[in-house]
Amino acid sequence: MKPATQFIHAGAHPDPTTGAIMTPIFQTSTYVQEAPATHKGYEYARSQNPTRTALEEALAIIEQGKYGLAFSSGVAATDAVIKLLNPGDEVICANDMYGGTYRLFTKIFERFGIVFKPVDTTNAENVAAAVTSNTKLVWLETPTNPLMNITDIEAVATITKKHNLILVVDNTFASPALQNPLTLGADIVMHSATKYLGGHSDVIQGALVMNSAELREKLYFIQKSCGAVPGPMDCFLVLRGIKTLGVRMKAHCENGAIIAHWLRNHPKVAKVYWPGFEDHPGHAAAKKQMRDFGGMISFELKNDSLDEVKRVLSKTHLFSLAESLGGVESLVNHPASMTHASIPREERIKNGLRDSLIRLSVGIEDAEDLIKDLDQAIG
Numbered sequence: 001m002k003p004a005t006q007f008i009h010a011g012a013h014p015d016p017t018t019g020a021i022m023t024p025i026f027q028t029s030t031y032v033q034e035a036p037a038t039h040k041g042y043e044y045a046r047s048q049n050p051t052r053t054a055l056e057e058a059l060a061i062i063e064q065g066k067y068g069l070a071f072s073s074g075v076a077a078t079d080a081v082i083k084l085l086n087p088g089d090e091v092i093c094a095n096d097m098y099g100g101t102y103r104l105f106t107k108i109f110e111r112f113g114i115v116f117k118p119v120d121t122t123n124a125e126n127v128a129a130a131v132t133s134n135t136k137l138v139w140l141e142t143p144t145n146p147l148m149n150i151t152d153i154e155a156v157a158t159i160t161k162k163h164n165l166i167l168v169v170d171n172t173f174a175s176p177a178l179q180n181p182l183t184l185g186a187d188i189v190m191h192s193a194t195k196y197l198g199g200h201s202d203v204i205q206g207a208l209v210m211n212s213a214e215l216r217e218k219l220y221f222i223q224k225s226c227g228a229v230p231g232p233m234d235c236f237l238v239l240r241g242i243k244t245l246g247v248r249m250k251a252h253c254e255n256g257a258i259i260a261h262w263l264r265n266h267p268k269v270a271k272v273y274w275p276g277f278e279d280h281p282g283h284a285a286a287k288k289q290m291r292d293f294g295g296m297i298s299f300e301l302k303n304d305s306l307d308e309v310k311r312v313l314s315k316t317h318l319f320s321l322a323e324s325l326g327g328v329e330s331l332v333n334h335p336a337s338m339t340h341a342s343i344p345r346e347e348r349i350k351n352g353l354r355d356s357l358i359r360l361s362v363g364i365e366d367a368e369d370l371i372k373d374l375d376q377a378i379g
């Protein structure tokens with residue numbers, strides 16, 4: 001089946017008792033057993049819930065994987081993956097990542113003796129050079145948040161396979177509509193389902209998808225033991241969101257391309273970060289592994305004083321000033337003071353994230369209206 005069909009039909013089975021076409025919201029904490037340990041596969045809702053089962057089946061199908069696991073948030077999904085490791089184990093990670101991932105790695109898991117080595121993963125040789133006998137896992141994000149750097153997933157997978165390492169890709173920015181890391185050699189795909197999968201800025205949720213039954217067992221055990229499970233209502237919302245992922249991403253990509261080019265030609269704009277530009281350093285890799293370039297764009301103004309940045313951010317109307325991304329409505333964000341404030345300033349600057357950077361999550365409104373809004377704000 002083609003992705004557009006999968007998004008609508010994956011995990012959807014009419015409810016056997018009523019024929020309801022949508023999987024019901026099974027708002028229950030427990031399930032009645034016929035006799036001790038004789039049940040229908042559902043014992044207690046931290047371990048299993050039918051709404052969650054339907055979503056997990058859908059997640060696996062749309063990411064071209066075998067097993068899906070839904071979590072209470074994206075960072076809860078990341079947390080479960082790192083709990084596969086032991087003190088002394090090393091993780092090679094991207095040096096330009098979502099701020100919350102960086103915070104979880106450095107502020108929580110470093111205390112438990114896990115070692116994180118940030119490298120510029122856009123060059124796979126840097127990953128190979130960082131591998132030691134203690135390395136167990138490689139964590140990639142592509143495109144990255146917020147600098148839109150692209151890592152060639154296949155090139156890194158060659159290295160992780162050679163050294164028997166687990167390769168994880170945070171696929172939040174691309175979504176399964178644009179990129180399927182498992183088909184490129186990744187072992188685990190991670191999502192903040194809060195973003196494009198949910199798509200309507202109304203739910204916090206995370207997801208993991210994998211092919212290995214052994215990894216699935218370990219991650220499910222961690223989830224059941226640590227308890228970061230999503231509620232059935234949230235699972236229902238993400239299941240519903242996935243149905244329109246195909247058409248939404250098409251619209252995000254169309255608007256993204258129009259706005260990226262418009263910004264690039266604007267006399268007051270210094271630099272635009274968007275992998276669809278032919279001169280973007282990751283364009284060739286993006287073209288190889290992505291179906292389109294997405295609706296996330298970052299840019300810098302020629303006048304890069306913070307006052308000017310704040311002036312622009314206070315003047316948009318359609319682009320709401322907010323963290324998050326991937327919803328139908330357009331958002332604007334100032335990474336240095338908002339989404340990425342948890343990364344120390346010198347670390348941010350070293351990795352190319354300037355105080356003046358502005359990030360857009362281009363929604364699916366009419367592109368002309370969005371341009372008018374940006375035009376009057378940039379002035």
Ligand SMILES: *Cc1c(COP(=O)(O)O)cnc(C)c1O
Nearest residue numbers: 073074075098145172192194205
């Ligand atoms: C939002 C986000 C996360 C964290 O997900 P939550 O659902 O907010 O916990 C992880 N990675 C990326 C790229 C994100 O944008």
